[in-house]
Amino acid sequence: MPFQTEFSFTLPRGYVDPDGNLHREGVMRLATAADEILPMKDPRVQANPAYLTAILLSRVVTRLGRIESVTTRVVENLFASDLAYLQELYCRINDERTASVKAVCPKCGHRFEVEAIHRGEVTGYPSEGFYDEMVRLSTSHPGEQSEPLPYPHRTPRPDPGNARDP
The missing domain is CATH 3.30.2220 (rbstp2171)
Known part of the structure; x- marks a missing residue:
């Protein structure tokens, strides 16, 4: 890439x-x-x-x-x-460090990291509903997490280049 x-x-x-x-x-x-x-x-x-x-x-x-x-x-x-x-x-x-939360799908146990992003849209990033869920997660689980948070995930959609998320 x-x-x-x-x-x-x-x-x-x-x-x-x-x-x-x-x-x-x-x-x-x-x-x-x-x-x-x-x-x-x-x-x-x-x-x-x-x-x-x-x-x-x-x-x-x-x-x-x-x-x-x-x-x-x-x-x-x-x-x-x-x-x-x-x-x-x-x-x-401009900073390689990103704010992310460790998560695990409660249904299948898949572990992954979810990037916390701002409510405005950036091409290729999740929609505002995703942001609202991240805010809920971050406010209900403050501080460093040693264990991943249970967070349901969907199979990622292929990135169509510069097309915006719906």
Whole structure:
């Protein structure tokens, strides 16, 4: 399997451009060292370190709907829930460590790990119902699990490439 450097996503709410058009689907690429280092020299970041988020996301979000050039102005005008989603996605794709829960199917005993993901949709990831179940599991079983949690599974569907889960 080739090394993946770009990740499709769907924002929970979406960006509304000045003409009133909604943009929800986009692409984020892996960050480079320059993406994290160069914005530190920007006077906006030096004056307000929180602005690093806007610059960093404008560098790694390569497309948002029909917008080909995602600028800091676009990031500034995202809804807070969409900004939080993109920050979480950035951390998840740029960090090899993932939040996962060990699970076991109570019917067949199959052991597997389930990745905990955000409520927004990422191409190739489970749907929102799966997220709700993960929240239930994580809140009813806090802390490190030495034994896998009983979690029913289905036979995985083949990944059809960039097709979204229903």
